[in-house]
């Protein structure tokens with residue numbers, strides 16, 4: 352496929368997800384399939400789309416002095432992706448980027464539009480870009496330089512300090528590294544690693560889960576082992592089920608289970624023996640969990656559509672040995688793979704989510720057996736949704752404590768993390784170049 356088409360596809364994706372959100376690698380994979388994008392064009396498409404989304408605010412800053420009038424959204428995105436290539440992709444010459452942008456503008460708009468695009472990009476080429484050094488305020492500087500909204504940077508600096516925030520924001524600009532989880536009831540990690548190597552996929556062992564492999568090169572989505580013997584899952588996400596202290600035969604509740612990454616991990620860790628009830632809000636969502644379980648050949652998982660805030664109406668008190676509440680959250684730990692989230696979330700979303708998280712916690716606590724353990728996790732970096740939730744819950748429930756064994760059970764690689772507090776562990780995206788997660792384990796004392 353000619354590069355021209357790749358950039359047109361990139362523009363379509365960017366205009367679509369840049370405005371309305373909902374970006375994921377699935378969308379890119381779909382576009383690759385639908386348009387039959389091949390070979391190195393796949394890499395270019397992925398790089399342009401992720402890179403432009405990840406750096407949108409920096410690109411806006413660069414473009415601002417050159418745009419004097421309001422342009423259509425698609426024209427703005429065309430300019431963003433062109434400047435992205437001019438600044439960050441060394442292998443693509445500027446004149447090729449400009450010619451391509453002008454061709455797309457001609458095809459999609461009026462002659463005036465292509466003249467405008469040509470003028471803006473040529474002026475940038477001639478005059479150069481505004482220096483980021485000109486931004487004196489440290490929060491604004493991090494915000495523009497790493498393309499994170501001002502409110503978010505200020506919030507993170509208040510919570511974690513300037514240095515950690517800068518590291519986190521810079522780390523969010525890196526490309527996402529894939530990791531996989533081996534279905535241990537079907538294959539061993541060593542043999543999977545060997546089979547992947549034969550398929551040209553190099554991996555190394557995860558430090559966070561004995562079932563985990565980090566992909567160093569190659570694409571496991573094209574492996575023969577996918578999806579029945581390996582699951583794509585971030586290694587910090589794997590750590591969540593690792594921390595549940597599971598044994599075969601237990602009765603386990605997964606209150607927010609879709610699409611089922613952690614549910615299936617739990618079943619694998621329990622040897623597929625015992626009871627595992629997996630809930631989520633809608634039929635469509637629990638269907639994903641069911642399908643994932645079937646694909647991996649796991650039979651212990653029972654799924655049902657259910658608002659877990661009302662689980663007390665269908666379950667007895669003290670019914671479960673283990674409970675996982677992998678709560679709905681703002682997702683600020685996964686900005687590397689879903690960069691659109693940072694432009695669409697607001698502080699009021701965090702307040703709303705925190706309310707639901709507390710309601711979910713309150714609903715599942717009575718269902719936990721005496722001496723039972725509850726893991727609370729989110730894929731976000733925000734004290735309000737994480738540490739504060741646990742603090743608030745413990746104040747209301749003297750029967751609960753943070754399980755002291757939780758900290759001992761954390762893998763060696765986590766022992767010195769700066770995110771460890773009395774309430775659990777906040778893993779930052781820069782810690783393992785993986786998703787940011789908060790994880791804690793509570794125990795109900797008899």
Ligand SMILES: C[S@@+](CC[C@H](N)C(=O)[O-])C[C@H]1O[C@@H](n2cnc3c(N)ncnc32)[C@H](O)[C@@H]1O
Nearest residue numbers: 607608609610611612613631632658659677679
């Ligand atoms: C972080 S995701 C769970 C991811 C899942 N544990 C996994 O590893 O694949 C949070 C889930 O909570 C679900 N959810 C939100 N509110 C809920 C509620 N009141 N009851 C049950 N599930 C809810 C969402 O639909 C979403 O699928």
